[in-house]
Amino acid sequence: MDFEDTPEEAEYRAKARTWLENNVAAHERERFPDPLTRARAWQARKTEAGYACITWPKEWGGGGGTPIQSVIFGQEEAKFPSVQAGYFTIGLGMCVPTVMGFADDATKQRFVRPAVRGDEIWSQLFSEPAGGSDVAAIRTRAVRDGDDWIVNGQKVWTSGAHYSDYGIVLVRTNTEVPKHKGLTMFWIDLKSPGIDIRPIHQMSGKSDFNEVYFSDVRVPDAQRLGPVDGGWKVALFTLMNERLAVGGATGVGPADILKLARELPGSDGPLLHDRAFRERLADWWVLAEGLRNTRMRAITALSRGQTPGPESSIGKIIAANQLQQIGNAAIEAEGQFGIIDDPDLAPMKGAFHDAVMWAPGLRIAGGTDEILKNIIAERVLGLPGEIRTDKDVAFKDLPAGG
């Protein structure tokens, strides 16, 4: 058990740090019309230096490196807040790997490099209004028409669809078979006629997600990923990558509320002197350290060529609930003042209020607490799956909602 770098790791880290210092500085000197253009420029810079998609082969634009190198670069890059941007996470974390796994060579040649460079952005279009936790309950239909398919339906919770160029979309091609067996995956051009992208108004008032409507959208059969009616397995491949893509920092943490507690008055001196607060802080710290150290274990597994399993589900359960608790504890500690969410007045520019309003979404997005516990129970502990009343029923015969 060793936190220290090996000599090779230390060397890689030193190189990465030097590169970052030079290049972040250079990048910061440039002027860009908007954050997306800025993020694309940084991604292109990293690609040229072999620091984008570090574990991917060089022939695809990657770095040809090891998982540990990828982790090391990530740790170092995280120290430069000016270059943090999530525009490419879903595309490079989930969609493009799926394209690489299931598309023909010409498609890969066409799309992988531009995606790595940030020239093109990808979205994932699986969720539907009637679906939610039950991802396979997909109603968006694709009907064969010569060499094409005609797609009609609606997707929801699509992050970044408004700035994306392409997407992978899971659709129903057969309603006569049980629901998992009638799905097919395609890649699509999000600028295709008949696609309408509308932002979802979240409870916080912000819009990080979209609804995507398909009206007679024509998709060539050549854009199919995997076999007809074999899309569920492709989707599982995509989702397996989701757990690796998600995680990490999600908002305020124990260190932030510790800082707040040094200054905020409690019932007797600063809040940090209050043992009731200290006890909660200790528990948060234990969980946050637990997650950090669990990630270190996952990285160790990666570095040994193992795939971290569904046990990484514990990360989001803990992080999302903790975010809600810490956010709420902070505003409650502010007393009556806690209701004020004006960033000019609220501590940490309202970051604790943002946490309270975002955490409910984090507890749901990418698998609810309940679904993740099922995953742990079934895939890690080997307990029986839920009793399924829908497994052997044709999709068209299922009760409302699929």
Added chain:
Amino acid sequence: MDFEDTPEEAEYRAKARTWLENNVAAHERERFPDPLTRARAWQARKTEAGYACITWPKEWGGGGGTPIQSVIFGQEEAKFPSVQAGYFTIGLGMCVPTVMGFADDATKQRFVRPAVRGDEIWSQLFSEPAGGSDVAAIRTRAVRDGDDWIVNGQKVWTSGAHYSDYGIVLVRTNTEVPKHKGLTMFWIDLKSPGIDIRPIHQMSGKSDFNEVYFSDVRVPDAQRLGPVDGGWKVALFTLMNERLAVGGATGVGPADILKLARELPGSDGPLLHDRAFRERLADWWVLAEGLRNTRMRAITALSRGQTPGPESSIGKIIAANQLQQIGNAAIEAEGQFGIIDDPDLAPMKGAFHDAVMWAPGLRIAGGTDEILKNIIAERVLGLPGEIRTDKDVAFKDLPAGG
């Protein structure tokens, strides 16, 4: 919303208190060979004065009173620790009401009065090793033989069987039908040949429960309560009374740990000055008061002639978990010393240790936390029952364990 007695209630309370003061004193002056004889004598005294089974008709030995009078007497009696005894709770709370509901008149004439007086004690024999939460999964068999039935099998978790005279027992009389439909209820003489009563050794080392083995026990058909194969409805009648019988004080509570905290040193002064402890104490107090006030609401419902519903299930969930938390909080607060359970050394004669060792049983007995939550979800909130794979299957064809 009124906590005060009406003038009639106040008068009844005053009378009861006077009677208690006189009679407890007289009772305490008497000498008895053992606690059971002592308890029987007290029960007989109450019966003569109309204070046993207060709501039952006088013709059966009861008091012919109202539910509120019963509550008032209970509140007053609780102030005299020397006359607390649980010997009759299950018999008078669950078994005898079932006899009264389903037996013929001669049987009632024979058994009700002696039970009220405490001359005869009754046990309830439903649970089985393979049953547990699934009460209907009963394997003890009764086979018809002329005017009798021959019973073979095993019951468990029978409180007080070793000092009881009679019992009501639920047995399987038909294995060809689904499990709820092949059960029959009998009353039995626990001294019958072929009955073997053995104490269960609990994890605490104590024995409050028994296993009861039946080997070719002959039970006359005349002792049947309700129809052949109609025992499940009789059992539901019995169990409905269980929730009213159970509840109330179960061990240490918030007031006990408050007392401890005044004296026990914390990290800085007495534990009671520790805000982390104070916050927990506040939450316990809120729950304990919540239960007390919920019981007051149930009593109000009783006094209006309504039956308190399954919502009384919340009592045991909260009380059992709180008992475990308070017991454990106390021993943890004692630091290393907390491991010592010697009643001569441990605070409150080891009552907190007893709580730690008894609470796991209380979370299970009379319905686990999980079963009680199901009851709330299904019977109070009207949510769907669990998917049953056993409803339409003959008992003999069910998988192991019933």
Added chain:
Amino acid sequence: MNFDYSDEQKFLKEEARKFLAAKCGADRVRAVLEGDHAYDAELWREVAAQGWLGAAIPEAHGGLGLGHVELCAIAEELGRACAPIPFASTVYFVAEALMRFGSEAQQAKWLPKIAAGEVIGAFATSEGPGPVGAVKTRVTGGKLTGTKIPVTDGDVADLIVALADDGLYLVERGEGVVAEALSTLDPTRSAAKLTFTDAPAERLGDEGGHTAMQAVFDRAAVLLAFEQLGGADRCLEMAKDYALQRHAFGRVIAGYQAIKHKLADIYVKNEVARSNAYYGAWALNSGAAELPLAAAIARVAASEAFWFAAKENIQTHGGVGFTWEYDCHLFYRRSRQLALVAGAPAEWRERLVGQLETRNAA
């Protein structure tokens, strides 16, 4: 012994529910959430016309003189409806402060106007983040100077009960009072920063500052507990209704034990909150010495129940619960507003234990 609403109180409560179902649907709440108005003025007039503002105000002062249990019943329904009106500030805080501390003249002047809906009140105590500690607001020569932030309904209040270092004061909107509206977590309830500069102020009662404030908080806490309870009940209902019609994996999600037990957990907390709120109502209505303890118990239980119900209602809804269009967030926001408006739960836990210490020491 009778630990429930009386039949008359139940009737009043049912009528209130029907009235609010008709007059205060989610559309009306959203109109305030999304619009420029601090509150729903039409609803306010209608509520006044029902006499609710004066439910606990004596008839001699223009109220209905019903009592506090009736006011609790109304509060429960207002909470259930997430009503966007300055009811709590005006009735639970200011009217209660006047009834507890006001001279006959002060009561005669203000209570009838409150009962008639002509005057909106606000209770101004906080001066910044954290529990109300040392108070900087001062009164000299009948002029009050200081800054209060936040003051719920401070932007629309006609009559402010303000905490100064030596006690409570009545200040009317106008001379020396500047209100700046604040952005808050719950825009369905407005709040402001009030800056007082030599504002004419009249002493209210002779209790010292914190003692007087706490006496008002105790009374408000019980009434707020009923609003919180109503909100928590509504959240449970919403979660249940949604779970009973939403399908996943071929059946309604209400059939999954994780959802069943979640809703059972909400139910348990709500029932604890209800029973404790009833106890608080009894203590408030009967003027029992237990009021400070009963109020703390009721408030802690109700704050916990509403927060839990509001957040798990969203969770039960899944993705749609997180959207602006669904009503879950109205209650989530309101649960935060109500939990903080009379001081945070931690302060009440401390008060609860303090009361236990006093009681046992006595």
Added chain:
Amino acid sequence: MNFDYSDEQKFLKEEARKFLAAKCGADRVRAVLEGDHAYDAELWREVAAQGWLGAAIPEAHGGLGLGHVELCAIAEELGRACAPIPFASTVYFVAEALMRFGSEAQQAKWLPKIAAGEVIGAFATSEGPGPVGAVKTRVTGGKLTGTKIPVTDGDVADLIVALADDGLYLVERGEGVVAEALSTLDPTRSAAKLTFTDAPAERLGDEGGHTAMQAVFDRAAVLLAFEQLGGADRCLEMAKDYALQRHAFGRVIAGYQAIKHKLADIYVKNEVARSNAYYGAWALNSGAAELPLAAAIARVAASEAFWFAAKENIQTHGGVGFTWEYDCHLFYRRSRQLALVAGAPAEWRERLVGQLETRNAA
């Protein structure tokens, strides 16, 4: 970076598990629980023969000189087996105290005997209920006088490290030392009240009392965390195995979501405890400055995980889990013993935050 056991460490751990499966079944634990012996002397000899007592003791002092991560691996397996031997007292406390504070002579005298299983140790700090506060035990003229209660393994210890008001002392069993066995929650681990009357005592290190005690506790906390983790893992396994074969309502209870999520909750806590224990192992093994913080984090996580797993294991078993015959209660008892033996979780939470304050202030 490598945040796992090495292959060699894994091999050692597997061998330890096999060894304990053969030599330390539940029957052996029960023999101590139900019998008159303070510990399983045969197992103790066998464990000594494996060299485990000296796993982290340098070869120069008769140990295997493997390191602390190896000792952690052994601790994890001892916890899983609920081993009824004075391993923790002797190795985590006394051997660690000697290695941290002992002079060369003291180490040379005692460590080889400990490694060989010839000497049982005990760490005597507590003098009564509550956290260790002002210490009454005094040393004058090399003679120690005072009362320690409880002292785990104090009834069988040959060598006692005792906390006096000015520091730690070595005291040998015999002259001036009287042990009275105590009844405890976990009879598989013995404890005693030790009364010292002018017992010959030798100073151990020159650190002041609480600082020295805490330094030993920090080291022991990491090792105890692995025992707790092993116990928690075993509880999860027991619960899972039982749930997979127990039927209710026609199917195995492991298929009910309430049980599935309960076991998932245990799993989550155990993984948090594991990851934090690994961090502690790294800090202990590498002598990192983070040890006090890492030890507190490891101990809090492991105490919470074992308690939760132990109590929910009983709950998963239902009625039988509450019987003497089933093994659930062995782990329930042990979870309490391990949570208290180096000070209660609340003390460690306080220490954790204290470390954060120091660190951030620096």
